[in-house]
Amino acid sequence: MRKSRLKEINVIEKPTRDVQWRIGLVYPNSYSVGMSGLTIKLLYHLLNQHQNIFVERVFFSETLPGPPKSIETGKILSQFDLLAFTFQFELDYINAIKMLLRSGIPVFAEDRMEDHPLLLAGGPTVTANPEPLFDIFDVFFSGEFESVAEIFLEAVISSKNGILSDSILSVPGFYTPDTFYQLSPGITSNLDEVNYPTAQVRPIKPLKKGVLDGYFLQISRGCTHGCHFCLIGKYFRPQRERSLPMLKNLIDRGTLDTKTEFFSLIGSSVADYSQLKGLLDYFIKKKLKFTLPSIRIDSGIDVLDSIKQTGLRSLSIAPETALEDVRFKIGKKISNSQISEFLHKADLYNIQEIRLYFILGLTSGIVSESQEIVNLVNNLADFYPIKLTMSVTPLIPKRGTKLVDKCVNYKEIQEGFNILKKNLGKTIRFKSFPVHWAAIQAILSIGGRELTPIMTDIANDGGSYQSWKKNFDMEPIDYYLAYYCR
Numbered sequence: 346m347r348k349s350r351l352k353e354i355n356v357i358e359k360p361t362r363d364v365q366w367r368i369g370l371v372y373p374n375s376y377s378v379g380m381s382g383l384t385i386k387l388l389y390h391l392l393n394q395h396q397n398i399f400v401e402r403v404f405f406s407e408t409l410p411g412p413p414k415s416i417e418t419g420k421i422l423s424q425f426d427l428l429a430f431t432f433q434f435e436l437d438y439i440n441a442i443k444m445l446l447r448s449g450i451p452v453f454a455e456d457r458m459e460d461h462p463l464l465l466a467g468g469p470t471v472t473a474n475p476e477p478l479f480d481i482f483d484v485f486f487s488g489e490f491e492s493v494a495e496i497f498l499e500a501v502i503s504s505k506n507g508i509l510s511d512s513i514l515s516v517p518g519f520y521t522p523d524t525f526y527q528l529s530p531g532i533t534s535n536l537d538e539v540n541y542p543t544a545q546v547r548p549i550k551p552l553k554k555g556v557l558d559g560y561f562l563q564i565s566r567g568c569t570h571g572c573h574f575c576l577i578g579k580y581f582r583p584q585r586e587r588s589l590p591m592l593k594n595l596i597d598r599g600t601l602d603t604k605t606e607f608f609s610l611i612g613s614s615v616a617d618y619s620q621l622k623g624l625l626d627y628f629i630k631k632k633l634k635f636t637l638p639s640i641r642i643d644s645g646i647d648v649l650d651s652i653k654q655t656g657l658r659s660l661s662i663a664p665e666t667a668l669e670d671v672r673f674k675i676g677k678k679i680s681n682s683q684i685s686e687f688l689h690k691a692d693l694y695n696i697q698e699i700r701l702y703f704i705l706g707l708t709s710g711i712v713s714e715s716q717e718i719v720n721l722v723n724n725l726a727d728f729y730p731i732k733l734t735m736s737v738t739p740l741i742p743k744r745g746t747k748l749v750d751k752c753v754n755y756k757e758i759q760e761g762f763n764i765l766k767k768n769l770g771k772t773i774r775f776k777s778f779p780v781h782w783a784a785i786q787a788i789l790s791i792g793g794r795e796l797t798p799i800m801t802d803i804a805n806d807g808g809s810y811q812s813w814k815k816n817f818d819m820e821p822i823d824y825y826l827a828y829y830c831r
């Protein structure tokens with residue numbers, strides 16, 4: 346265990362004499378956001394597999410002054426050979442630029458010299474639309490990294506006397522802006538055959554209540570469904586599963602190596618996992634605790650009795666909209682009576698809390714979308730004595746998805762939120778994603794290279810909402826409606 350202010354287990358250390366290449370694994374958001382997801386833990390493990398390549402984590406901090414430093418040895422970004430940024434949210438682009446500015450690294454690729462680190466960008470938002478980052482990063486990656494991890498490390502090592510970018514570009518999935526359009530994201534065909542960490546890096550003290558913690562057990566990748574707004578349903582198909590024997594093995598070894606009895610199950614459509622009952626039975630047998638991500642209403646209903654036996658008392662489901670015909674149209678073939686039936690059965694099986702995820706802006710009639718949500722959720726609350734928590738997000742059209750051309754009226758969505766706040770029953774907890782930030786996210790998820798200089802100015806200005814407004818010379822919602830509504 347490492348001695349530092351931040352107490353973690355499974356931190357990797359390597360003797361300096363062995364290290365030929367230093368990679369900064371950069372998560373352009375806070376430590377707690379980064380460490381409550383699987384991505385950093387997985388990449389940290391995979392990239393550290395070669396004894397001559399040392400990978401350290403660097404997170405963004407709004408409050409710590411000066412250049413960002415690595416968790417492991419306190420290195421600043423310019424001391425690495427390669428900086429691998431992973432992007433899960435478009436809004437993190439500004440944090441990434443701020444990190445470069447604070448480190449004295451030129452933001453635009455054309456301004457950097459040979460002795461600057463090579464900048465690499467990957468992650469789901471980059472897979473969907475890398476264009477706003479094309480003038481900043483040198484190399485891009487599209488797809489699931491574990492299938493090419495070993496080849497990537499060999500490419501880095503073999504470039505010892507050569508040029509790092511040339512070697513990396515020979516690995517499937519890596520490209521430059523010039524070669525982008527020849528590429529489709531690479532996926533991992535057999536999850537049992539790829540390396541997966543049993544000793545996962547994690548803070549000893551839980552991050553905070555409600556965030557994922559313990560051992561992160563990825564049970565599947567991709568999704569069999571194709572909801573029209575979803576990047577996973579578009580880019581990471583088909584659904585692939587880890588086998589039950591493999592998961593049991595990971596549970597046993599993860600308990601020991603990560604020193605935890607708590608498991609966060611990871612997968613985009615966990616209730617579709619064909620061996621879910623067997624997996625839950627194993628948790629029961631081993632007396633281990635776990636959390637599930639949002640589950641499909643149609644497949645989830647069949648495993649409620651197993652879930653009951655595990656002692657889990659809260660679940661998340663995603664009706665997306667209360668309008669049945671719209672739900673069917675966007676690819677989610679679930680009726681309102683199935684939602685009601687799910688709550689009925691959940692109540693019978695002693696589930697005490699259900700979190701409901703909705704999207705607002707799927708139609709042009711946002712007022713009626715909101716009223717229908719109020720009717721549906723109030724009815725559910727009247728019928729079932731289950732605590733209901735709602736999370737409502739404005740639609741954010743993503744490149745590559747079927748809803749990319751949907752013009753979202755974010756002004757009306759604010760009205761929709763007001764209707765929800767005013768009319769939802771008092772016992773229902775309601776959370777919404779701010780509309781103005783959703784509009785900015787929409788611009789970044791569908792925009793192109795024209796955004797890079799604007800993003801740089803905004804990062805220079807501090808990246809607040811006011812700086813977006815100043816640099817767009819208007820409210821971001823108006824900017825979206827003027828330039829990106831198709």
Ligand code: SF4
Pocket residue numbers: 568569570571572575576577578579613614641
């Ligand atoms: S079921 Fe979930 S993960 Fe699958 S396509 Fe729909 S929204 Fe995406």
